[in-house]
Every structure is written in C-alpha cells, then in structure tokens.
Amino acid sequence: MCFFGRSLLAFFLALCLNCASPATGSTSESAHVESQNASAGDWYWRGIRSLEQRRYQQAISDFTKSLSLMDETKYGDFQLASRRAAQSKSIQDIDFVADQTYSIAICYNSRGTAYGTIGNISQAMLDFDKALKAYPRFGKAACNRGNGYMTLGKAELALRDFDLATQFSPDLIEPFKNRAKLYKAKKQFDLAQKQLELARKMPQPDESFDTAFHSFVGDLVRKAISISPKNPYLINALGASKTKKSEQKSAIKDFQRARSIDPNLWIAYQNEVKSLFQIGNEPEAFRVLKLTGAKFTKDANLNDWIARQFIEHHKYKEALQYSNIALKINPRFPCALTNRAVAYFGLGKHSKEAISDCDKAIAIDARYANAYATKSAALLDFNKYKECIEVATKAISFDSKSKDAYHNRGVAYMKLKLWDKADQDLERAIELTPEDTFTRKYSSEVAAHRGNMELMLADRAVGKSSKEAARAIKREEMEKEASSYSSVIAVAPTIPAPYYDRALISIASNKLEQASKDLTRFLYLTKWQGKTSALAASLLTLVFRDMGDDKRANEVLKLAESSLDRQNRVPILSFLLGKIDEQTLIKNEYSKAEKTRNLLFYAMVLVQKGNLTKARSILEELKRDGDSEIDEFILLPVYLKKASNTK
Template sequence: MSRLVTVGAVSALVLVLGANATAWAQEDIGTARAYITQGKFAEAIKILDKLIKERPEAVQLYFDLGRAYFGMKNLPQAETAFGKVIAGKPLVADSYFNRGVVRIQSNNWAGAIEDFSKVIELNPKPKQGAPDLVLESRDNRVGAYLQVNKFAEAIQDATTVLTADPKRGFTLLNRGYAYEKINQFDKAVADYGAAIPLLSGADQASTYFSKADLEFLKLTQLQPAVDDYTKGLALDKNNVGALLNRAACYFQLKSFQPALADYSAALALKPGDGEILKNRAAVYLQLKDYKSAIVDYSGYLQKAGATADVSVYRLRAACYLNVDPKNYAGAVGDLKNYLAKNATDAVGWKDLALAQYNSIVPPGTTITKAQAGGLTDAITSATKATTLDAKQADAFIILGDSYSFQEKYKEAVPPYTSYIALAPDKPFGYEGLGRVQYNLQDYKGAIANFEKYLKLKPNDAEIKKLLNLAKASGGGGSATEKIAALTEAINADPKDPVAYTNRGVAYFEMQDFDKAIADFQKALDLKPGELQYISNLASASYSKASKTKAEADYKAASAIYTQWLAKAPSNADVLLTMGDISLNLKQWDAAISSYTKYLATNPTDAKNQQAVLTNRAYCALQKTPPDLTSAIADYTKLIGMNPSEPKFYDLRGRAYQDQQNLAAAAADFEKFAQLSGSKDPDALKNTAILYFNTGEKKRKANDPSKGLPEFEKAISNYTAYLALKATDAQALYGRGLAIYRKAKASTDVKVKLAELKKAIADFEAATKADAKLADAWYYLGLSCDDYGVADELSAETMFPKAIAAYEKYVSLPGVSAADADAIKKRIAQLKEAL
C-alpha cells in the first residue's frame, strides 16, 4: 500500500515585512494589498509592477509582489520576488520562510531546506499574534527532509516540534514515516497511532492503513492490524489494498469467514482479479467449500494463463479429491500439470496415485480383475512417490491395494508390510496384508493380521467372517467356541472393555440383543463416554426395539441415542435413527426436530432425504392440530425430487383438502390419477367434487372466469367416474350441476340450450337412480324452466317437465317451507304461461 507522506502541513506565507508603508504611494500600496486579500492577484500585480518601476529599491513592494504571485500559483515569480526581498534585507527571517514555503510548493526540497535552515539560524523571536517561524520552519523542513531521504534529520526536527506542540497530527505522521523508513517499526506504529485522532477524513483513513500495514507486514501483530484496517475501512470502505491485507490477517488468524467476506468485497471492486481469486480460493479450501474453491482457482488459472503459479494446480487437485462428488479425472490432470514443474515432490506423486487409484476404484466399491488392469498408472505414480520418499505410507497402501485387485498377491505383500511399519496404529495395512495372506493360504499370517485389524476396528463383520474362515481353514473354532473363548477372557480380566465389546458383537450377530446390550453396557461402564461403546449399545438397543416393537424398548434406545447425539450432534445416522425412534414413540415434535437436523447436515443424501421428508410430513400431520403447512412444504420438496412419483401428489392433495385449498387439492389428485393410471372411482369422484366446489367459490366471488375451467374439470372427472359407476345418483347430479353452471354462464343461446339439454339428461338419470334426491328434482325443474324461457318454441314441452319436477321436489321431506312456497309460486306462473 502507498503511504501518506505529507508536506501539505506547510505554514501559510507570513505577512510581516512591509506591513508599514511609507507615505509614498501609500494609497496604491493599500489598494494592491486589498486586491491580494480579495484574491484579485492580477490587479494587485499590475499596481505593484508600476510602483516597482518607480521605486525598484523598495523591498516591501517585492514582498507584496511575491504574495500576489503565490496567490496566482505562479511559484517561479513568487520565488524571484521573495529572493529580491532577501537580497535587500538578508537578515530578516520572514522572507526566507516565505521563500521556503514557495520552494516546497515547487518541490524544490533542497532549496526549501536551505531557506528553513536559514530561518532557524537567524532564530527570530516570535512576534505577538504571529507564528513561531523557527518552530514552523522545523515542521516544514521535516517534510522536505523526507523527500530527500534524510530520515534521521526529519526525526530530529519532528521531535523538536512535537516537544513544543505534541498535537500536530501531520508532524506525528511524518515522523512515523521516517521511523518506518529506518526500520524502527514500533516507533512508527506509535506515531501513527498518536496522529490518527488529530487527523480527519482521508488522512485519518490512510494513517490507519499505514499503521495496520506495519503491524501486519513488519511486526506480525495480526489482531491489532485487523482492528486498524477495520477502523480505516469504516472511513474508506472501497480501499482494495486494505481489504486484501485485512483478509490476509484474518486468514492467518484462522478467522476464515471474515477473510472470505473481505476477499469477496475486494473482488466486487476489482472483478475478475486473478490474485484475489487465488487468495479467496485458499479461504474456501480452509472452509472445506471445495466447489467454490474450484471455481476461484479455475478463474485464477484462466486469468493467469502461462504465467500461473503451478502450485495452484496442486491446490485445485486437493479440492477435486475432497469435493462431493469427487472429480478424480480433474485431480489427475491438475497433478500432472503440477508435477511437470515439481517432479521431485513425493507427496504430489502420492496424491496423483491416489486420484488415479480412486478413478478406477471409487471408495466403498470393488472391481473386477479386468478393471484392475487400469491401476497400472496408479502403481507407477505410487512407486515414484515411495522412491522419492520411503516414508510415504499412503503410497504403499495404494501399491498394496492395486496389486491385490490385480491378484498379484506376492507383489502386494512388501508394500503392505512397509505401510504397517510406517502406520502401525492404522487398520488398513493389517486388513490388506491379511487378505492377500488369506488368498496365498497363509492362514496363520492372515489370522494374526485380521486380529490386529479387529483391535482397531472391532465391528467389521466381513473381517470377522474372514478371520473365522481363516481359523477354520487353519484349525479355528466355531462362533459358539469364539463366545466361549471371549467369556474365558472376561473371566480372566473382568475389566477389559474390548472383550465385552467383542462378545457383544458376537451376540449381536446372533441377534441375541439382550446379551449384546448387556455386554455393550458393561464395556461402556468400564470406559464411560467412549463413543464406539455408546454407538454399539445404541445399535443393539434399536435393533431390539425394531424386533419387539415395544414402547419400553424404543424408550431405552432413545435414551442411549441421546447420549450418542450429545457426543456427535451432527452425526447423520444418529439423527436419522432418533427421528425414527421418536416417530415410533409418537413424539411428533421430537421426531420433526431430529429429521430437520438430519436434513440440514445431509443436504445431498437424496435417498434418505426422501424417507426423512416423508416421515417428517407424516409427523406434522399427526400433531394436534395437524401442521398442514409444514406437511405440504415437505410433500412439495418430495415432488420436486420425484416429479413422476404419484403417491406424493396424493398425499399433498389430501393435506390441501384438509387445508380447504380445494383447487390445489383437485390439481394434485388429478396429477395422481394421471401418473398412476389409477381408475379408482372414489378418487375420481372426490376430485370432481373438489373442482366443482372451487368453481362455485369463484362464481360466487364474481371471478372473471366464472369458475368455468373448474366446472369443465369437474365434468371430466365425473364422466370418468360414471364410466365405472353409471348409476351413481349423486355423481349424475354433480355432473348435471356442473353442466348447468356452464349453461348459465353462456351468452350464446344455442350453446346454452345444448348444455341445458345435457344437464337435463343427467338430472333425469339422477332422479331415476334415486327418486328421493331432492336437489336433483329441483335442478331438473330449474333446467327445464330455463330451457323453456330461453327457447319459446320449446316452452310447451319444457314447462310441463319443469312443473312435474318442481312438484316432485316440494313433495319430498326436508324441503324448507320457504323454498316450497317460492317453487309453488313458480309452478303457478308456469301453468298460467301454458
């Protein structure tokens, strides 16, 4: 960062010489001085030039002329004028001071030093109301000394000035800069700190940054640097250099989120800057946000091109190896680019081998012998790593695993042996060596290594199986004999938690959960708080509960899982199981809480996410009252994940229906039927009713659509239903009513009559299917009535039908007296019309 070095604190010109004009030209001199005061420098110069021609020996005229030229920023002429004053009165300090000021403004540092030194030499006594010229000369000389790199002299002058007046901010600032230049950083920081409260605005911000730079870059005082950068940025928020330096401090302090914020702010000010991208990527890497780190490293590499720092390839490769999903091909490419310039980096070769190996054998998978042929590159790279550095343990395990997959068992033995020698506390070498020894029929060696492996990973069922097979092949015992042997070991040492754990595992595998629980609990009692023992006990307790379905067993499992969760609050398996246990105990809020925490910690686990969202929605619906909104939200997420799965539409539709969101419910039920190919009559009828009711709401609310789209869908669903149950009176009535609503909404007489005719047919069929369906008789009468009104030629036919239907309606029980009276009046009107 550029530092503030100021000579801007120079004094103004002093006005002493020539203050008392003689009677000669007193009026003109007064006028010229008035012009200078008013800033009319050209007018003043014109008068003074005239007077000087008359009296060239009048020194005071040159003094005023210098002032005027200075005001016009004509510094050469001002310097000449003050020089003439000095020539005339060489022992008067004021003019030396003024010329020094002019020379500073002209960047004539040596001349300024000479003039200010002369003032100091003359040592004039301060005049009342005027500045102390000696003190001001020393202050101005500080800035001039800085410009010619005379830092010791600058410090001496500044110290003298500050002794007399310690509140001079720029003087403190300049002395701090001088201390910085001679590497006395503590003193520089102290002066910058003292100067800050005496400055303002940009000067104050810049001084904060100067102080912070020294604290960060020279004194490694990271937190003080952060504090000063922060104060400076509060005044100058767009200072990219300060943002970058503060980010670097945060990074070294391991405060990665603030560092990320600063690098991002800097990038907003300098979009696409390659170095900033590289630095921000390093922060993302520390935060394990590998995807973002990859984006930034890629941006840097693209920006830097051929001049890129090749170590960035190494870093991006590390991201590729850690990102989910892993990008082994990307890591291989980057590591090759890196190793092209760093061929002796054993760790780089090891990582390349790891990437090449995992690209053929992704973690947790197995491969065929034919596929194992692709491990040749991994073997080559791992061999290179171990040749460069015989302590590259991971390279040895890659070699051993690669040879093992290729069924080159004899070749696998040496690298496994080397790995075990380097990492005797790790299980992988024992497992690998045990496997190849088993395949080489060296059962004694396999047993020894499997047992060592199981001491490190006692719950590995596959290795236990191989161990038993090895024992059987080499004279080993049965599972029952193994339990007996472990019981003997417990009797010999009743305080050995490992023996209880191993016997508990054996009982667990036999599904004797009570005995397994007892052994796991004993191991935990012997070593309280041991996470592995807690997890064993939890697994056995839950397995028992799953088998018995007993509330007491679920409660016991819940208690131990709660202990496990206290040790590993973000453990996905624990959160998932806790949710399931709470669900079985009908503790809906607790289940929802566990499922929610699980989803937060496992946002990419699509398979379990579906089950968890389904369960969470179920729990929300079981609450009193049901949390319909939350359930709908979860079903919506499930639909987003599985847009072609019909059951989620059915479940969400039911929730919408309970929420009285009829339109949404109808749409979901229709989607369910479409996706499932379901011809379930009840579903079709229910959907039809929902669409009709939605249309009715719109119609009654004077919706511009008049509910017609919903009535059409109701008709469609009723029609599909009636194709299955043709004599359902309620469905015939429902479809007829939807058609009637269409007819009433139509302004085209022909269309209206056609729809009324369909409605009449449905109402007639409904009354035939159920002669006591009053509403069907009413709407049959109303439809015939409307038809006769709309078509006078049909009145003689339709009005009698309407009368007959109306008379049937009023004769049925349940019709209110008011309705009956109104209908009877209409019957009378229709008879009169006939």
C-alpha cells in the first residue's frame, strides 16, 4: 500500500539522532537512481543508503528531492489529509491519501535524523515538527524531537516529548533510556533507575512496517470517519487496520457495518470471511461465503475466490460448485480452472479431470505456476514421479516460492530414493509454510532415511544429521531440536541415527536417563556394528558413569569388546577398554573430526575423575580449533562449564 515499500519501518525505527550505521563505503549512487526517472520512493531509499554510509549531506539532499516529488500542500497536514480521506469514493482513494501522508511523515523524520547527526539541531527540529504535522501520533518523531530538546538543554520539553512518544508507541525503548539520562542529570537517581529498569523489562519492539503503517491508517481513518461517519469505504478500511492488530471481533463489526451501508462492497464480505476464519468461527465464515456467492452471481473473480476458501478448508464439493460458477462466467479463467482441478483432486478418483483442467489453464497462460504445481500433485497420484519432477520444476521456474511445487517434487524425489534432493525440496517447502505439518511428516521420513545412510559413512556417520543441534546452546533451542528428532522417530522408529542425535541433546540438557535409553536403542538397531556404534558405546559408558552407575557402564564396555570387531573400534573406545593409554589417544594422527571426538570424550572422562584443570585446557583448545561441524560438539559448552566448576 505505501509506495516506499513494506520493509521500510523495520530499518527506519532503528534510526535516531545519533545512531547511524557504520560506514559501508561511499561509492556513488548514480548507478542506482536515474535522476530524470526517479520516484519519491527511489530518492527516499537513496537517502536511507546515504544515512547507512554516514554521508549525511547527501542523505539530506536525497530526502529533499523525495519530498519535492510529493504534494505536501495536500497531504503534509494530517487534518487536511483526513478531510480528503473523508471524501473517498473507493478503496484506492483511501490508500492513496494514507500512502502520501505517511510517506511525507517518515521522509521528514529521516531528514531530521540526518540534520541532527551533523549538529544542525534547529533544522532537525523543524523537520520533526513537520513529521508530526503529517502524523501527530508518530512516536519515533516525538522521541527524536525530544532528543533535540535534550541536546538544546530544554529538559522539560524533552520529557514532554518522551512521554508523548511512549503514549503514541508504547513499545519504544528509547524514551525510557532518555528519561533516565535527564533524571540522572537532575540527580533524581531513583527516577532514573526506575526508567532503566522499565527499559530492561521491555520486549523488543515489533518493527514490522505493516504494524506501524496500519496503526497510522487506523488513526487517519478514525479521523475521517468523524467527518464522514457513513462512508462504507472508510469503515471497511478501519476494520482492515484492526485485523493487523489482531482485533478481529471489532473488525468484523466494522465489515458488517460497511456492507450494511453498501451491500455491493464486495471487499467487506471478503474481509469479514477472513476475520471469521482467524477467530475460528468456520460455520459463520462458510455462511458469509455462501451469502457472498448468492450476492455476486456474475463476478468470476469473486466466485473463484470463494472456491479457494473452500479448498483451503478441505470442502471440495463446495469448491467445485463455485469453480464451475466462475468458469461459466469466464471459461478462459486459468485460476478458476486450476482451482477446479484442486477440487477434483480433493474429491478423489478425479486425477484425470484435474490434469485436464491444469492443461487447459496452461494452454491459456503458459507461465501460470499454480497450474503446473497442481498438475504435479495429480501426477504423484498416478505414481508418475519423473513427470511430476519435470512439471514441478516448471512451476518453480515461474514461481520460486511455490510451496506446493517444492512439496510435490520433494515427495517424488523421496519415492525415487533421491534423499538429498528430497530433503532440500521439503525443507524449502517448510521454510515457505512453517505451519504445514503434512510436509513436515515427509521431511521427517526423509531425515530418518538420510540418517540411516549416514551410518555407512565411517567416522562422519553422525556428522550432518543434526548439524543445527550442534549449535543449540540455549535450553529452549535444545528442546526444540529434541522435539524435531522425536518427530523423526515417530515416523520411522526403526531408523537408528535420530536416537543418537536425540541422545546428544538429552546429555546437553542433563536428561541422562533419556540419553541412556536412546543410546541403548541405537545400539540395538545397529546391532553393534560400525564405527558409529563404537562411538555410541563410548558415550553410553560415559553417560552411565555420570549417572553414578558404574555397573552398567562396565556392562556396556564388555558388550562392546565382544561385539565390535577391532577395525571398528574408535580410539576413545580402545582407551576406555584399556587397550591404549592416554598418550596414544592424544598423540595419534586422526582426522580433525575424529580428534575432536576423542579429545572431547577424554575431557568428559577427566571431568568425571575430578581433573578439572586438564579437562578445561583440552576443552578450551577444542573450542578454538576443534571441528565444530560434528554433532558431539553440542556437549562442549556443557562440559566446559563443569570443568570450570561453575553452577
């Protein structure tokens, strides 16, 4: 909606009078902005880049050019802008007024930041005043103006602005810190300490552009509604701004009121349906969907949208009904053809019809990615995995964010036992839609199979399957990783590798009983074969010793000696069996990964024996020079802490 782009505020809210980013070079920006064709947004972003590079005079020039391309006389005053918004006769009218007014506000605030940084406080203050004229509840601008007053030694005015900033934007931390500085200067140390404590307790502010912009739209629309209380476009816009703040129930009332004033305002119906689904009121959402279909019988786009809503909630019979209505209105509608294909596919035993509709859609629009993605799903149903991969790849070439295409291609790769490719595609699908449990199930199965194959890779057998877990130090991160391995185990309980990985996380979390069970299960599934089993036996021995159960530790060593052939005994196991001494263990030439494991496990032995100084020395060396890619590296900070004798 805003012509400066959605991500602006994420960067901008970090700016204040004295917080420009470190210089990243001062190369000319002429290649990025062609002066004759540059828009206000282009100049604004050039100004932001100049600020980042600490080229403040250039930033001032860029922001000035941006402002020159906007109509400040019409939109630089919130009161005048509200009157213009009150006259809106379409959604686009409201968008334009909001876009222009907010853009002027942020541009003045950014230029004021540049002026303030070079010490031109008087000009900075004028710009912050203009920013607040365009948006009187602009918390960051109020805070920046307060900074200016503080620089000028006007403490009371500064406090007033910091209080306004907190009132307008309660999540801003900076006003609390600045009030603390002022109170400290006044020797009001108790008040200063209280402000700092409040700042420390505050969560990181939500700096997404959507949230800030929709807050502004809400303010603008409320003012406009006070002028024109029965304007349905304004009332709908107010509801839309509330949905961004999760005020769904209040938003629904606004949408209902908007469509009661104008029964033909189709977007109010759409918005109401979306909010009803958000609060989980599916029966009412379905009722409004059907009401919308009955009202707009000649609108192909709207009936196709209704079909899509039913598809998303697995009501394929209704989806087919509204897709047919859309196609009756417009037979050459690729989106409706594709949605009907999905509906056919969802109803089962209609894969041929689904493929036919997809082919029709592709014939109309050869670059319509969703048609290819849907066709790839139908091909999966026919076990045509190679064709599925080809079609899904086509979909991805037209839409690199097609989650369905990545999912379908990933499943096809999985069926062909191409585990690495399957894993890559399914992980990409999850990245695009993190809440999709269906894709996660397939991903877990692939992870399990990949883990099983890793058992064939000698001493690197478990070096990749939990690479992220090796970085997890915080307890909540480790619990999350453990949960992911539990999901893998639930899907494929006879695959060994996930048990080893989950055991490592359990040890790091001090859940030794769980770790011992997982390592025991791992050894059972591997039948005590291979170097990975030798590592697991070594680790299980150390776990039992940590638990104070020397009896079971010795039993593990006896089984290892009788079950594992000599060529698969890793050095640390030979050491635990008494077959090699300490010097041989430490001095022998190993790969970096094997050396890291041997020394890490040896340091664990030293910790158990109370030789903390030596253990700490080894662990510090591994922290600097060890192979951090191995899974077992997750144990290093745990035992380093023990060796340092800290609680």
